[in-house]
Amino acid sequence: MKTHLKGFKLTSVFILIALASMVFGCTQEKYKESTDETLNITEFLRANEEEYSLFLEILEVTDYASFMNTYGTYTLFLPTNAAIEGFLGDVGAGSISDVPLEDLQELAKLHILSDVVTTVEFNDGKIATPSLQGQFLITGASNINGESSITINKDSRIITSNLEVGNGVIHVIDKALRVADKTLAETIDADPELSLFAEAVRETGWYDVLDQPVTYDQDSISSHVSVLAQTNAIFQEAGLNSIEDLKARYSHLDDPTNPEDSLNLFVAYRIIPELDYLADLAVKSVVLTKAPLEVISVKLASDSLLLNEETFNGIFEPGVQINRAQSDITASNGVLHYVNDNFFIKKRFPAPVYFDVADQPEYRQLSAVFRKPGNYAELARSELSEVTWEGNEAFKMGYLAAATGDGAQLSQAWHGDVVELLRHRTGVINNLAFTTPVIIKGRYKIWVSYRQNARASSSVRVLFNGEALPRLINFTEYGNTELPERVLESQGYKRHLSVTTSRFNSRLAGIVEVPTTGRHTITLESLAYAGGQSWIDVIEFRPVDMDQLYPKFEAGGDGLIYE
Structure with missing residues (x-):
């Protein structure tokens, strides 16, 4: 855990500094700017x-x-x-x-x-x-x-x-790196293997969008996009050899520039409105697309990334593989990927979202800390793009990759890390709001899982898109290790980890109707005094008709454990 200097330690430091000043006050000291003699x-x-x-x-x-x-x-x-x-x-x-x-x-x-x-x-x-x-x-x-x-x-x-x-x-x-100065539109144009895809991009009017320089909105969100392109060979395998073939199959309104035309949607569905390299896609379950309210599911299988691979009503639907060797092409306004099959919009059904709240983009960029056991970091509100709160400006949200001490038990969390909230209480920090991953519209149960702490807040209200859920969360409450799991579930609790431990608990906050596919806001509002840390592991959004106990989360690992 993070170490805090006590008052007597600080006093000792000041005394040592004063004594050093008395002894060496008349001697000119030379200080090194580096920590050793190694060349910079x-x-x-x-x-x-x-x-x-x-x-x-x-x-x-x-x-x-x-x-x-x-x-x-x-x-x-x-x-x-x-x-x-x-x-x-x-x-x-x-x-x-x-x-x-x-x-x-x-x-x-x-x-x-x-x-x-x-x-x-x-x-x-x-x-x-x-x-x-x-x-x-x-x-x-x-x-x-x-x-x-x-x-x-x-x-x-x-x-x-x-x-x-x-x-x-x-x-x-052995070769100087080159700044990517071509836009995505220009990058697509430059590859002769993408000539048919480039024609589709032009015919639908998306070329101008993919040719724009990067801009930032009032919330510092960039206009970067990611494109899933397919080569002429992939089109030919689907019996599509020309732009006329594409129009004949997909342009049901005979107007590809119309946003409601199927060919326009065909291209829009291949444009992701954020900067997603393969490493980013690998840790996401769903991504939004420029096709209104349409998403693409992402699955990491061994060393392959598969799009829209699902099993519905017992029927397996194979996914579309991303060509890893060709992909991750940086452009000035985004990144270009290649897919190995032709695909179209797939109707989406509610799917579980397991939101690891510690997996914030700013923490992920701290490569020496993120998911490195025994490390701690904290960031202010102004340094986080997807978390905000009301309360003390001096408050910082901590990230803890646990190892020893309290961390020995915290390391049982999913991925071995947690968000640490100091003094999560009214008047200091309340209304802590997270931006969720993409959630497909539908009806969900929301579970909040945490590591118990006797000094944490005992009364926390959960709000989804500003609407309060019926059950409060008590972060001081131990997990029940005695009751059968189905009995515990009927009481609004469960054991979310693959190990049985009373130090972790999971509470059902309520049921919500997610109105639109996209990213939403979930808020944790503290209603009581807290004298210590609150440690949050994962927030789950499970469709109401899904098993709420399985899969469980691998304690200290990255996996899901099925019954």
């Missing part, structure tokens, strides 16, 4: 100019050399001189001075992350921390002549990895 990034480049002088020149020209020589935590993907020479040749420049300064600044920032990320943390996909340029980098693997290498953005190979420096880590790469 810029110093490392200067010490190895024969290999990296050109990237050093870029840092100096852009005035980035100085901040890359200060104390901090950075990851640098360092192009060799040969890699920079290749870049200069590609852009038709004879030297670095021939490249516009703005282009050099964007190039330099693309190679730097403001976090230390070693190859151990690469997951064959998007690196959680974006580059300083703003675009994400993609890791992968290649095998050339029997030699395996880690790749960055698909075609740049790491030739030396995990070089520790005073302010971070360096990975040397």
